[in-house]
Amino acid sequence: MKIVCRCQDVTEEEVVAALRQGATTIDEIKRLVRAGMGPCQGRTCRRLVSQIIARELKEPMAQVFPPTFRPPNRPVPFKLVMAEYERQEADERKKAAKAKGGKK
Amino acid sequence: MKTRFDAIIIGGGILGVSIAYELAKAGLKNICVLERHYLASGSTGRCGGGFRQQWSTEPNTRLAMASVKRLEGIEAELGYQTEFFQGGYLIVAHSDEEVAQFRKNVAMQQRLGLDVKMVGPDQAREIVPHLDVSKIKMATWCPTDGHISPFLLTQAYANAAKRLGAEIHLWTTVTGLMKKSNTFFVMTDKGPYECNLLFNCAGSFARTIGSMINVDIPVDPYRHEILVTEPVERLWNPMVISFGIGLYTRQEKNGGVVMGMGDPNEPVGTCVGSSMHFMYEMSRRFTTLFPKLAGLRIVRQWAGLYEMTADAQPILGPVDEVENFYQASGFSGHGLMLAPAVSQLMAEQVTTGRTSIPIDDLHVRRLRGAQAVHREKSVV
Ligand SMILES: Cc1cc2nc3c(=O)[nH]c(=O)nc-3n(C[C@H](O)[C@H](O)[C@H](O)COP(=O)(O)OP(=O)(O)OC[C@H]3O[C@@H](n4cnc5c(N)ncnc54)[C@H](O)[C@@H]3O)c2cc1C
Numbered sequence: 001m002k003i004v005c006r007c008q009d010v011t012e013e014e015v016v017a018a019l020r021q022g023a024t025t026i027d028e029i030k031r032l033v034r035a036g037m038g039p040c041q042g043r044t045c046r047r048l049v050s051q052i053i054a055r056e057l058k059e060p061m062a063q064v065f066p067p068t069f070r071p072p073n074r075p076v077p078f079k080l081v082m083a084e085y086e087r088q089e090a091d092e093r094k095k096a097a098k099a100k101g102g103k104k
Numbered sequence: 105m106k107t108r109f110d111a112i113i114i115g116g117g118i119l120g121v122s123i124a125y126e127l128a129k130a131g132l133k134n135i136c137v138l139e140r141h142y143l144a145s146g147s148t149g150r151c152g153g154g155f156r157q158q159w160s161t162e163p164n165t166r167l168a169m170a171s172v173k174r175l176e177g178i179e180a181e182l183g184y185q186t187e188f189f190q191g192g193y194l195i196v197a198h199s200d201e202e203v204a205q206f207r208k209n210v211a212m213q214q215r216l217g218l219d220v221k222m223v224g225p226d227q228a229r230e231i232v233p234h235l236d237v238s239k240i241k242m243a244t245w246c247p248t249d250g251h252i253s254p255f256l257l258t259q260a261y262a263n264a265a266k267r268l269g270a271e272i273h274l275w276t277t278v279t280g281l282m283k284k285s286n287t288f289f290v291m292t293d294k295g296p297y298e299c300n301l302l303f304n305c306a307g308s309f310a311r312t313i314g315s316m317i318n319v320d321i322p323v324d325p326y327r328h329e330i331l332v333t334e335p336v337e338r339l340w341n342p343m344v345i346s347f348g349i350g351l352y353t354r355q356e357k358n359g360g361v362v363m364g365m366g367d368p369n370e371p372v373g374t375c376v377g378s379s380m381h382f383m384y385e386m387s388r389r390f391t392t393l394f395p396k397l398a399g400l401r402i403v404r405q406w407a408g409l410y411e412m413t414a415d416a417q418p419i420l421g422p423v424d425e426v427e428n429f430y431q432a433s434g435f436s437g438h439g440l441m442l443a444p445a446v447s448q449l450m451a452e453q454v455t456t457g458r459t460s461i462p463i464d465d466l467h468v469r470r471l472r473g474a475q476a477v478h479r480e481k482s483v484v
């Protein structure tokens with residue numbers, strides 16, 4: 001038994017089983033067996049998965065349909081997102097105030 | 105490769121594959137699903153996975169109740185695990201107007217036989233411990249609602265349909281339609297197909313498919329964004345909805361908390377990119393209702409398309425202009441949960457000409473002309 005995706009504990013057999021059900025892309029493997037849905041969002045396992053796809057479907061690696069990359073780049077807590085939002089809003093307000101002051 | 109079929113279904117989302125399965129089960133031979141990408145690559149694979157019976161219009165409530173009954177036995181019937189989970193739906197009301205509307209909804213739903221009731225803030229907190237109940241007046245609670253994995257349900261139907269002889273042709277884009285006497289010619293990038301029965305299950309692209317044969321299918325696509333957090337210990341079981349704040353959220357089986365929201369400023373269009381605006385706005389709304397969970401980390405954000413009709417109810421059944429051209433689209437953001445019932449009704453319609461639940465009111469002609477529509481109100 002070989003682990004392909006360590007974040008989600010997905011084995012090579014599971015990936016092969018998904019391919020046998022008709023999957024042909026990294027995104028489908030992700031949706032069916034969750035390889036690539038872990039905290040690293042597939043950064044570690046993506047290459048391994050595409051190697052298995054290429055091998056099983058007997059096509060060159062370059063032919064494997066590329067996955068979609070989705071934000072955020074790293075896990076980010078809600079409160080950090082909110083703090084950043086508030087900072088930007090405050091900046092905007094300052095800028096607006098300045099522009100107004102400059103016109104006088 | 106075979107290209108002559110009795111029935112062709114355009115679209116490999118949940119509607120396409122479930123209809124293929126039900127047709128095959130009803131005894132139709134020679135069925136083919138045409139999907140331009142892979143299965144569930146459209147709205148289905150991007151959706152929230154919830155199923156609920158708490159609707160404001162009778163047709164939606166009836167269909168959803170039939171669907172849930174069907175879903176209860178689906179894993180056994182299709183022989184596939186789907187993460188089907190009846191964790192309930194808690195819908196919270198923030199204003200007196202909402203409470204009044206919910207009372208009406210609940211009365212109608214109870215009349216149809218649904219196990220649903222109004223609960224106060226304290227009971228709501230018992231059901232969803234992290235909820236800030238100071239923000240809510242009442243809630244409605246239905247314990248037999250729940251959620252399911254959209255990919256696994258799609259694959260379950262697809263595998264079962266294939267076992268019954270149906271074919272699924274992936275990476276095949278329909279580019280044109282023609283009808284000569286009783287035969288449809290379905291043009292694709294892989295060459296022409298022929299069939300006698302044609303199903304439009306193209307989701308947000310149903311209007312494009314209809315226009316290929318001059319049938320107006322008034323479905324407009326709107327982007328809907330959604331995100332998921334890192335997996336954490338079990339927080340609560342149900343899907344929680346607030347129409348007032350505009351959000352829905354549930355915890356997946358593996359622990360990640362999924363949440364999405366409606367945005368009234370979203371223009372019509374088929375773009376499914378992710379926006380920073382959504383990340384901010386979703387964070388604000390979520391932490392308004394769940395202040396204690398502000399430390400949860402977002403791991404992934406994505407988007408899909410809601411396939412809206414003017415009354416937020418689906419378009420089902422035949423059309424007046426072209427015989428044997430069936431529609432199942434315009435689900436307005438709740439197609440996953442209606443598919444199990446709708447697919448069965450579509451199969452009944454083509455094999456017997458009658459349906460066990462009336463769907464005449466959902467014929468596309470209701471949306472044509474200027475008559476007032478009776479809009480489904482319970483949409484996030
Ligand atoms: C963010 C979000 C959350 C949602 N949450 C829920 C929820 O919790 N519960 C619920 O029940 N519903 C939910 N929905 C709605 C649900 O996803 C849809 O109603 C449902 O998936 C519709 O299924 P479908 O098969 O009609 O459409 P789709 O899944 O979009 O399938 C249509 C298919 O047709 C294909 N297609 C299009 N044009 C062509 C062509 N020319 N040739 C060949 N193929 C073509 C597409 O590639 C696509 O795969 C949500 C939707 C979104 C976007």
Ligand code: FES
Nearest residue numbers: 005007038042045
């Ligand atoms: S190793 Fe697969 S998601 Fe991290």
